Amino acid sequence: MKKLVFLGLTACFMYAGEMDVTIKPVNNEIYKNECGSCHFAYPAGLLPSSAWNKMMSNLSNHFGDDASVDEKTFQTLSSYLNENSAEKSMNYKRSRKIVENLNGTIPDSISKMPYIKKKHKEIKENLITQKEVKGLFNCTACHKNAEKGIFSEEDVNIPNYGKWEKDD
Template identity: 75%
Template sequence: MKKLIFLTFSASVLFASGLKVTVAPVNNELYIKECGSCHFAYPAGLLPSNAWNKMMNDLDNHFGDNASVDEKTFQSLSKYLNDNSAEKNMNYKRSKKIVESLTSNEIPDSISTTPYMKKKHKEIKKELITQKEVKGLFNCTACHQNAKKGIFSEEDVDIPNYGKWDKD
């Protein structure tokens, strides 16, 4: 029987594969059910609370779709996103870097428009990002094989029609 060995260090987890959790994985079933039914349930630590609030307050026009929910669900989702937002998860590498990349009054419209995410993906050819298998930077799970576990390490990137990411 194989055993999974992990070590904790500063709220980060190292899996036996050597990959490090860089953002807190989603652990809210309502969020997974409501938001994850249409798209990847993005970890709350990938945006600051002001961005989540902006997004939640415009659910009737959520990236061109009506994602409205009842008031009780709205309150529960908003609380989860705010309690686990990037600035509240600064012990995770990605959350910290996202917060540090924003100016004090900046409220990003999406994860992929944060300065940090733009910088992290700038070396990837546009046609690899816009190809039908990926569609855009918003589709994390197309390339980040363990995104659902909070792993967004370069070592874990496998781009469709390209392969493992090797920036050198």
């Protein structure tokens, strides 16, 4: 019995302090290589499929850049993004919240998502637009474990500000 209690306590301490994965991390190497070569490879669960489809339909003008890919790569990327989009990832907290806050909109970028804007509304604009962050699109500037799918408030560290602590 003592051994069982010891093992249980050990397991609790091993996982204490670990943060919850709140969105499905990227698990597609083609997507990581194609999209991640220019910017953070955003988890597909940050946008609904309608927004991903809108974005993929205009890769020749992807936020001012030509991100065109060959047909096979296009199909691979589109399939991955649609199969893992926000509405298909409802078992993850952030994806679920993103879908719940859409209100019929099809935003053309992650930084225009109603839920993303809502989550960042308390952060002063100058902290978001500073050169070290640049904007809401640059998740990894503040969310240090974004690549692991961790977008919790406890994990936010804003450049030139520090750890984010919500005023209660």
